[in-house]
Amino acid sequence: AKLALKSWLGLSCELNQDGFFNYSIDDTAIDARLVGNGIVAHGKAVIQPRGGDEGYLAATLTFDSEGKLESSDEKREVKAGMRPICQSTKLLDPDPVVRQMARRDLLILGRRAESYLIDQRKKVSPELQKAIDDIWLEIVRENRL
Template sequence: MVPSRVILVCALLLLGPSVALAEKPDSKKVLAAVKTQLNTLKAPGAVMEVLKDAAVDKTFPEHVFVTVLYPQFPVARAVPKPLKPACLYVQGGDGKLTLLADLQALNDYFGRNVKARKTDEEIKNASKAFLKLYQHFQQDGFYAFALMDGETKIEMGEQGKECTVVSVVMKGGNGKMTLVVKFNPEGNYIGVSTSQLLERGPRPRCQATKLLDPDPIVRHMAEEALLSMGRHAREYLLEQRAKASPELQKAIDAIWERIQREGR
């Protein structure tokens, strides 16, 4: 039996020298490259994560996306242009690192890279991927979004197929986001329309400093706000703990333990 690797190599040789297998970049190296880029822009202090999502991986199998978030609570942090408080970086098999700072940049990137989506499944995956990436632009570190997969549907529009995708806010507030992602008859991405209404829930202000307030109502309100924020309040609590008195440190530890114990 001829090994499958040999068969693959022979097939590539028959197809000619212009054919090559693009490899997905190493996520750790991409993360390091983003950090270097942010340092060059003199923009430290970002929370960075490699984005992991099934629809994104299916739509961009050779790309690595990194979410970049500058915390805006309890004190807003200014970021230099062309960055935004919540933005994305992406690197494909060509090794080029690209900043996606807003809807227009994401729209352009999809226009260049999302083509020939012939099946409904491919169109749905591409649309879900757009929603997942677009959601990050609305992120302030406390929202938790959930895809309403049952509401995903494809209809025929004037220019081709249109896929509706919907997500709702599960934590960090209330709201809903609806996107209609459009494709031409060749299956190429051609645009998107967005509709959203988001209402923020509690955000870090001074709640940690009120955990020992002599007024029990104030203490209760501070606790409830922190519990509502859940694990997303971790960085804020750590920051406040570092400059708190021993008594307040114990109170902060207790509220964090409760957040973890209750799975918030």
């Protein structure tokens, strides 16, 4: 029952993923107990709080006396934090405040912004490509996760 619940939570994490969430499942927090003639298993996957992400996925699985799944219940409390929108395109904005905000957001996102920056880099001018390269080097140099 514990293995089934861990698999359930793993799949649920994938189905509730936008590429930025980082879930963790604590094996010691997965509980299975005899209830009547069956087994009830309960556990939780927690989002690691990074960049404003927070929340969890909790699941309860009920198995009959033969080990067949009778029912499932899942609760989700998932809040997305900062996500890239247009920050890379604002790195060379004429307004210094806008430039600084874009730079700060990308530094906070850190390595999680990699696929976004790679994608944006393909679409922009050479000057903006250099600005994207510079911010990426800073993210790597400062080991920003």
